[in-house]
Amino acid sequence: MASISNFSSQTPLNSSPILPPPPATTTILRFPSKLPLFSHRFSLCSTAPLAASLVVKCSQNGGNGSYVKRTTLHDLYEKQGQSPWYDNLCRPVTDLLPLIESGARGVTSNPAIFQKAISTSNAYNDQFRELVQGGKDIESAYWELVVKDIQDACRLFEPIYDETDGGDGYVSVEVSPRLADDTQGTIDAAKWLHKVVDRPNVYIKIPATAACVPSVKEVISLGISVNVTLIFSLSRYEAVIDAYLDGLEASGLDDLSRVTSVASFFVSRVDTLVDGMLENIGTPEALNLRGKAANAQAALAFQLYQKKFSGPRWEALVKKGAKKQRLLWASTSVKNPAYPDTLYVAPLVGPDTVSTMPDQALQAFIDHGTVGRTIDSNVPEAEGIYSALEKLGIDWSYVGSRLEDEGVVSFKKSFDSLLDSLQEKANSMKLVNL
Template sequence: MATSLQTLWQSPIVGGSFASCVDDHSNGAAFTSGEFARLQGLSFMAIKSAPPSNFVASRSVKWRCAVVPSKTEKRTLLHDLYEQQKQSPWYDNLRRPVTILEPLIKSGVRGVTSNPTIFEKAIAGSNAYDDQFRQLIREGKSVEDAYWALVVQDIQEACDLFQPLYNESNGGDGYISLEVSPLLANETQQTIESAKYLHNVVNRPNVLIKIPATLECIESIKQVIASSISVNVTLIFSLARYEAVIDAYLDGLEAVQGDLSKISSVASFFVSRVDTYVDKRLDAIGTEEALQLRGKAANAQAALAFKLYQEKFSGPRWEALEKRGAKKQRALWASTSVKNPAYPDTLYVNPLIGPDTVTTMPDAALNAFVDHGKVARTIDANLEEAERIYNKIEELGILWSDVGSVLELEGVASFKKSFTDLVKSLSGKAETLAQSN
């Protein structure tokens, strides 16, 4: 056990000392990856007996590790990524205790993204939310209202942790993303109203309201930006839809009177899911030419997305907005975890490094990059090759319009399922609570 704890303490992500958190009800359950249990690819078990003398006990959360940050900042490749290449590394996970984000901030993380699936895992897979949920139900809240209260508190606390970075960067980073209900993915007006409501109830300058890039929500994006609300546009899978998202952002900015400097936006372009789908189609074709393209489609399309980003945020139209303080809507590379174990674990991070972009990484991708990533501008290093791959895939009969449509439907369905499954789980807890009362 001592060896494992020493290895954990030396993790490049944390750069601080770990304290044990002892609770008689845990039965020695293993930490999850979000709780730094698998840093450097190792698993760690919670301590059943009294902690070592050089560890500090914490009562904050049952069987969660508490972090005592080191006095000196431990530099990582995440710092180099931002300082040398102007790409902002964000963390794609959020759970209680929100204070587990503190060592990540010190390691160079500059923002946090969340989604319905992340919250489902956090709330359903932990007892950290139970006490607040019980209190909300006793106060007469509906199950869905209680869910939003739990989520909003997490977002507010995370925003507060990142507020100094937000201030220091003049609103460049330090953002936390909160998504509207996935049940509204095809509802234009309801998405607008939900975005405004969540923006007001969170009441933090560094919150980004996530809106899906469905056809129905393109107008929602425009109207929410026009209301001077910062937006993270999510579930982008094609160049055509990405261009529509950029246009919606520009249209929204042009509808605002006066200063634009307080409005921010990112466009979340999903990558690994593209390869998952395209690879299956390539395997079905089965020719040597097709098989050689496996694992290349996602990054090729992302490189062309960056090219489109540069084109759209230049020229007279953009310059007029920039004079009023407008910020570019940065391209954000999402879904950066590797789904195929045969591929390098930094496949969707190393090749997508470029200025004025964001890469948001879950635990595995983040730890892999910090451990053995390479900091260099790669996103537009070989655009000709990216165009060749992109065009060849279409020549083989895999239409990019179909890729975008299929993945958008799957993404929306996945988030809806996570949301409804969580509400069902919470409803069961509410019924149990009512019976006990």
């Protein structure tokens, strides 16, 4: 982990931004379509333009459209207790203001998001030039760019954090993906990021690899809030919960109320892999289960969540102010165009959970998403699907391990590509070649 020193002072954003009022004529059209939990029709999604006036686009050129009075995101939180977050970040972070006004309550980022933001934008050029000319190497300069974005985003969401007494309004930043197999390196990186970002509403993202689950326990015990990412299986999810509980117990803190966590459980990628396996099997029973594995497993994860955060052990922690490690549904964009575009959002609505949505999923849900508690509406069906897949030869352990490996490799490639892009940027700007 490259160290960063002598941070250049930045003009802070107002911690309580005054948002301009929404246009009086703005309306949101919602369609009364129902989306069953696991059963859905396989028809191509409509290509008609979306009805919502909010244009979800994280870009310093396009902005995020106009303000809206009220969206399904507000209903999601106020009626069902699920927090809608935005899975994207770019400069200027003020692009997030219309999304906050429209109901977004947090932000997640990852190496792929920063790779896209930094490599395709000129908004980072001035700071990058100053850093490199000031003697920073490329990787150190990268982390300063990231830290500034995260700090600025934290300030935008701080009012939500304050209003909910630390229950919401978080911004997530991930440790280097190169540390996915390094327990102590991940701990050190998490401590460093927490220190340099220096915002109460930052989540340090740590991957749920076998090497990093112990890191989660240690980082939590230090009083640092964590977003545990790349969770693809029930067994690994249970290990993540245990790491959180162990960390709280090991902290020695009398007040645990400011140590929080989310567990990022990935969904659409599960269907992408399992669907291919089912197509290889090729039987009518197998083909009928396509598009159902991810939500079935997610429903069972919610059952595990309810079980683990109850009973004497948990109640003892609650007496010290502990908060549940919320389930966060990640990878919510639909990869198969034959599936409904809210497939990984609408069927996973439940209390004390988070749904982080990239542009496409967020726009679709604002436009025609339906709000109702669905995550535990048909648990027996979820159990049946999970078992049926096992009987067909789907090895859930293999699915989880393969997707975890692919996720780590993907983030490493994005990280390395970003550093290469920054080196090219330095060359094109005729800066010192570091």
